[in-house]
Structure formats: C-alpha cells, structure tokens
Amino acid sequence: MATANFADRLLAAIDQRQTPLILGLDPVYEKLPTAITSRPGMNDSTRAADCVSAMVEFCRQIIAVAATHVPAVKINSAYFERYQWMGWQAYGRLVQEARTAGLLVIGDVKRADIGHTAEQYAAATLADSDFSDLGHLGGPDAITINPYFGLDGIKPFTDTARKMGKGVFILLRTSNPSAGEIQEIPAADKRPLYQHVADLIDSWGQGLMGACGFSSVGAVVGATTRDSLIHLRRALPHTLFLIPGIGAQGGNLQDCAHVFDRAGHGAVISASRSIIFAYQDKKYAHFSDQQWSQAVLQSILDTRSEIAAALGESSP
Amino acid sequence: MATANFADRLLAAIDQRQTPLILGLDPVYEKLPTAITSRPGMNDSTRAADCVSAMVEFCRQIIAVAATHVPAVKINSAYFERYQWMGWQAYGRLVQEARTAGLLVIGDVKRADIGHTAEQYAAATLADSDFSDLGHLGGPDAITINPYFGLDGIKPFTDTARKMGKGVFILLRTSNPSAGEIQEIPAADKRPLYQHVADLIDSWGQGLMGACGFSSVGAVVGATTRDSLIHLRRALPHTLFLIPGIGAQGGNLQDCAHVFDRAGHGAVISASRSIIFAYQDKKYAHFSDQQWSQAVLQSILDTRSEIAAALGESSP
Numbered sequence: 001m002a003t004a005n006f007a008d009r010l011l012a013a014i015d016q017r018q019t020p021l022i023l024g025l026d027p028v029y030e031k032l033p034t035a036i037t038s039r040p041g042m043n044d045s046t047r048a049a050d051c052v053s054a055m056v057e058f059c060r061q062i063i064a065v066a067a068t069h070v071p072a073v074k075i076n077s078a079y080f081e082r083y084q085w086m087g088w089q090a091y092g093r094l095v096q097e098a099r100t101a102g103l104l105v106i107g108d109v110k111r112a113d114i115g116h117t118a119e120q121y122a123a124a125t126l127a128d129s130d131f132s133d134l135g136h137l138g139g140p141d142a143i144t145i146n147p148y149f150g151l152d153g154i155k156p157f158t159d160t161a162r163k164m165g166k167g168v169f170i171l172l173r174t175s176n177p178s179a180g181e182i183q184e185i186p187a188a189d190k191r192p193l194y195q196h197v198a199d200l201i202d203s204w205g206q207g208l209m210g211a212c213g214f215s216s217v218g219a220v221v222g223a224t225t226r227d228s229l230i231h232l233r234r235a236l237p238h239t240l241f242l243i244p245g246i247g248a249q250g251g252n253l254q255d256c257a258h259v260f261d262r263a264g265h266g267a268v269i270s271a272s273r274s275i276i277f278a279y280q281d282k283k284y285a286h287f288s289d290q291q292w293s294q295a296v297l298q299s300i301l302d303t304r305s306e307i308a309a310a311l312g313e314s315s316p
Numbered sequence: 317m318a319t320a321n322f323a324d325r326l327l328a329a330i331d332q333r334q335t336p337l338i339l340g341l342d343p344v345y346e347k348l349p350t351a352i353t354s355r356p357g358m359n360d361s362t363r364a365a366d367c368v369s370a371m372v373e374f375c376r377q378i379i380a381v382a383a384t385h386v387p388a389v390k391i392n393s394a395y396f397e398r399y400q401w402m403g404w405q406a407y408g409r410l411v412q413e414a415r416t417a418g419l420l421v422i423g424d425v426k427r428a429d430i431g432h433t434a435e436q437y438a439a440a441t442l443a444d445s446d447f448s449d450l451g452h453l454g455g456p457d458a459i460t461i462n463p464y465f466g467l468d469g470i471k472p473f474t475d476t477a478r479k480m481g482k483g484v485f486i487l488l489r490t491s492n493p494s495a496g497e498i499q500e501i502p503a504a505d506k507r508p509l510y511q512h513v514a515d516l517i518d519s520w521g522q523g524l525m526g527a528c529g530f531s532s533v534g535a536v537v538g539a540t541t542r543d544s545l546i547h548l549r550r551a552l553p554h555t556l557f558l559i560p561g562i563g564a565q566g567g568n569l570q571d572c573a574h575v576f577d578r579a580g581h582g583a584v585i586s587a588s589r590s591i592i593f594a595y596q597d598k599k600y601a602h603f604s605d606q607q608w609s610q611a612v613l614q615s616i617l618d619t620r621s622e623i624a625a626a627l628g629e630s631s632p
Binding site: 123176 | 365
C-alpha cells in the first residue's frame with residue numbers, strides 16, 4: 001500500500017513519463033469501435049452488461065497502450081454510473097486495472113457533502129475498501145470534489161487522503177460557458193468568487209504538503225484565460241492544477257504553460273475525447289477500424305508533443 | 317409513468333398526508349437494531365452483502381410504517397455507495413420499494429458536472445432506466461444537485477426533470493458550520509453569495525412551474541437563521557425548499573414556519589437520524605429491541621406533531 005504523499009508520487013510519475021498529460025476515460029458505448037461492439041456479449045446496446053463489458057474492454061486496451069506514455073488516467077464515474085450497479089462494478093474494476101498497469105488513477109467523481117455523509121463518500125470513492133466478499137478494492141489515488149460546503153465538505157476527504165497517501169482536486173474555476181454565473185460573482189473586495197475559493201484551497205492544502213513543495217490538495221482549473229491562469233498560479237504556489245478539456249473543450253496550451261515551473265511541475269493536463277475517440281478523427285483516418293488503438297496511441301504521442309512544444313516555447 | 321409536474325405531485329402528497337415532514341434514510345450498519353443484525357445473512361459486518369441486506373431490510377420496514385404518514389422519503393446515496401456496487405444495487409432497489417409503497421422519493425445524491433457528463437449523471441441518478449437485463453428501474457422523483465457550475469451544470473438535470481415530471485433541489489444555503497466560508501462571501505452589492513445563487517435558482521425554475529404555483533426546481537435551504545429563511549422566501553416565492561437536518565442538526569422549527577404559506581405549502585422538512593434511530597433515544601426506551609420499528613413510528617408521529625404545532629403557532 002502506497003502511503004507516500006500523493007503530490008510526490010504524481011510528480012515522480014510525471015518526471016518518469018516526461019509529460020504532464022493525463023488521459024481522461026469518458027467512454028460512450030455508441031462511440032466505441034465496431035471492432036469491439038460487434039463482439040458477442042458486447043453487441044447488444046439494450047443490455048447494460050453488454051455496454052459495460054464493451055466499455056471495460058475499450059478502456060483496458062487504452063490503458064495498455066497508454067501506460068508507459070502518461071503518468072495517470074482520470075476515470076469519469078458518470079459514464080459508468082449511467083449503467084447503474086453494473087457500471088459502478090466496472091468502474092471499480094478499471095481503477096484496479098489502471099493501478100496494476102502502473103498508472104496513477106484520478107477518480108473524477110465530483111462528490112460533495114458534509115460531516116458523516118462526506119465520510120461515507122470518502123470511504124466509497126477514495127479509500128481502499130476491504131470486504132471479505134468483494135475483496136480488496138484499491139480506491140483511486142485521488143478524486144475530484146466540490147467546494148460549495150466549505151471546510152466541512154472538504155475535511156473528511158483530506159483526512160482520508162492524509163491517512164492513505166492520496167489526494168483531492170477541488171473544483172475551483174471551470175471552463176464551461178456558464179461557470180462565471182457563480183464562480184465570477186464579484187465579491188465586496190472586487191475579486192471574483194473563485195479567487196476567494198482559491199484562498200481557501202491554499203489554506204486547506206497546508207497540512208498535506210509533499211517533499212516536492214506541492215500539496216496533495218489540488219485544484220481543478222479550466223484553461224479559461226491567460227490572465228486567470230497566471231493569477232491563480234501566483235495565488236496558489238503550492239497547488240497542483242488539474243486542467244481538463246484540452247482538445248474537446250478547446251483550452252489554449254500556450255496559456256497553460258504559465259502554471260508550470262522550470263522543472264515542468266505545477267499541473268496535469270487532461271485530454272479525454274480527443275484521444276480516446278481519435279479513430280473517429282479524420283486526422284487518423286489512415287488507421288483501420290481494427291487498428292483503433294493505434295490511432296489512440298498516435299493521438300497520445302501527438303498530444304504529448306503539442307504540450308511539450310507549448311511548454312517549451314513559453315518557458316520563463 | 318408519472319408525467320405530472322413534480323411540484324404538483326409533491327404538494328398533493330403533502331396535502332394527503334397532512335404534513336411537510338419527509339423521512340431521511342441514512343442507514344448505518346453499526347447502528348441497526350440487533351433484531352436485524354443478528355439474522356443469518358445480515359450478521360457479518362465484514363461482508364458487504366450482509367451489511368447491505370441488513371440496511372435494505374431496515375429501510376424496508378421503515379418504509380412500511382412510514383408510508384401513510386409522510387409524503388416522501390429522501391434516500392442518501394452515500395450510505396449505500398459506501399458498499400460499492402452492492403450498495404448501489406441496494407439503493408436502486410429501495411427507490412423502487414418506496415415508490416411501490418406510494419411514497420415520493422428524493423435521491424440525495426448531490427451530483428454536479430457539465431454538458432455531456434451531467435447528462436450521464438441525470439440518466440444515472442434521476443431518469444428511469446430500461447435495460448433488458450436490469451429491467452425497468454424507476455429513478456427517484458427528484459434529486460439534489462450542486463450549483464457550482466452555473467446553468468451548464470443544471471440544465472441537463474432540469475431537461476430530464478421536465479421530460480419525466482421529476483424535480484431537482486439545488487443546494488443553496490446549507491447549515492453546516494463552515495457553509496458560510498463560500499456561501500456567505502459578501503458580493504460587491506453587499507449581498508452574500510447565496511442570495512445571488514437564489515436569484516439564479518429563481519430564473520432556472522421558471523420553465524418548470526406547476527399548477528400549484530411552485531416550480532419543480534427546488535432549493536436545499538438549511539434552517540440557519542430566521543432572517544435568512546424570511547429573506548429567501550421573499551426572494552424565491554415559487555421555490556419549494558428542502559430543509560434538512562431537523563433533529564440531528566438542530567434547526568429551529570419555529571423559524572421554518574416562515575417559509576410556509578397559509579395552505580401549509582412552501583417546503584418539505586427532512587428528519588433522518590432522529591427518526592430512523594429513535595430506538596436508541598432514551599425517550600423511546602420503553603420499546604424493546606424487537607419493537608424498534610414502533611419506536612420509529614412513534615418518532616414520526618411525534619415529529620409530525622412538533623412540526624404542526626410550530627407551523628400553527630407561527631402562521632401569519
């Protein structure tokens with residue numbers, strides 16, 4: 001059982017793979033390659049078992065090609081929860097598979113509650129669990145959580161993280177069009193709300209600092225504007241950012257460069273649909289349907305290069 | 317399939333049961349009566365299957381005694397998710413049981429995300445689902461959701477609610493000690509953040525108005541202070557409040573009276589631990605362990621009376 005600080009483990013994995021790119025697994029049955037969805041036991045979209053088996057097989061093959069090229073995967077639980085308990089079972093299985101393949105795992109579960117209920121969520125979604133009938137289930141190395149409750153909604157998760165060498169990424173500034181409706185409400189001191197949330201995240205992370213100088217309490221920060229990224233980096237010098245949606249959501253890599261230090265540390269950049277569905281991209285049309293996982297691998301390598309180029313160009 | 321407006325259905329159930337009290341189901345294996353946890357198949361706390369079977373049996377008996385006395389149950393998914401996929405399976409089963417018993421069901425899942433991911437969560441936690449192998453699973457009548465993403469995080473849920481005659485309760489002002497860290501940050505116009513969230517909830521609810529004059533987009537509002545409740549009722553004349561934590565969290569019933577109109581409409585008041593674990597309360601010590609469900613029933617009746625008295629005393 002890993003008990004080393006999560007931030008230290010994540011940065012070590014980034015150094016080893018030489019990229020801050022992490023791979024988002026948001027599988028959608030209808031978009032899977034026919035090489036998978038034509039197989040018996042995976043070809044009936046009216047059966048949850050078929051959908052889930054196909055999604056697991058798809059993610060398993062992606063994990064196999066990705067394992068030596070990225071430090072971590074981010075598995076989005078919503079795409080599994082869609083298939084009720086069968087989906088949750090598959091999600092748990094994939095967390096194990098990714099860990100076994102040597103990847104760190106971020107469970108993108110966005111949970112939030114207070115007190116005893118938050119403790120239950122921490123046990124459900126972050127802690128390792130041991131039941132004699134379910135066996136040992138290693139939870140993910142970190143999860144995403146929502147800050148709306150304040151510290152009471154954070155502490156049960158950070159307590160679990162501290163105990164088990166795990167981490168959390170707290171939603172801070174998201175890049176969806178309406179995010180500003182709440183996150184950018186100007187406070188009395190003229191600063192937008194999210195900058196106040198940033199102050200809280202900085203203080204919440206103090207107790208989980210790694211030897212690397214970063215905390216195991218990270219923040220989800222969309223690549224919205226160059227200025228907001230620069231500002232948040234200054235405000236949060238010890239916080240690792242999880243920057244989602246490069247590719248599909250169209251964030252700007254050059255802007256992201258400002259949150260990294262000279263060692264290439266400071267954030268993970270997540271790409272999901274642009275990579276896992278690369279075989280549907282005309283850029284990779286030369287791969288046949290059977291070669292879909294090679295298209296995924298090529299897309300991982302290409303995205304790594306784009307990130308390396310952007311970070312290199314903009315290095316301070 | 318119910319397609320009538322959720323707010324209309326909820327108020328009809330409140331009128332029929334003559335109380336706004338709803339019952340929160342937050343079962344914890346360790347606190348269940350030995351009459352249940354001594355049974356074979358329910359007595360081994362190291363087995364998820366035993367824990368979950370005991371929790372289902374416990375909730376089933378509570379649903380049976382509560383069904384004619386309260387309009388709805390609020391089932392907290394965290395307490396089930398704790399037991400991984402087995403817990404999720406049990407949660408789904410209890411949603412069905414409560415609906416079959418004639419109760420409305422609020423799934424207390426506090427989900428939040430954006431776009432396609434939020435659509436997956438809406439399908440997972442609010443919509444009815446039909447898979448040929450899992451059968452028809454009627455989702456809850458409403459769920460709780462988190463507003464931090466703004467409209468993008470709300471619309472996939474309200475779209476599902478509109479289509480299926482269901483509802484959502486959006487976290488607005490919670491009553492935990494640290495809630496104010498974010499929810500009460502003063503905005504530039506001097507109003508605390510939660511009042512801005514209230515404005516958004518009012519606008520988001522416009523499209524789901526019932527014949528009753530209330531919207532199917534409700535708000536979770538803790539019984540914090542008399543003034544905040546009065547203010548929120550004025551700001552949100554068409555919003556049903558879900559007021560949690562009466563009893564265990566110690567909200568003041570007299571204060572809650574201010575959010576109800578003369579017809580007794582305006583909110584549901586949820587009590588969880590104070591009722592479901594009533595047999596551990598010395599007030600009900602005269603019930604034997606075998607009679608635990610009678611203690612629960614007595615606590616429901618007592619809580620109904622307390623609410624009726626508080627609303628009667630404070631009626632405008």
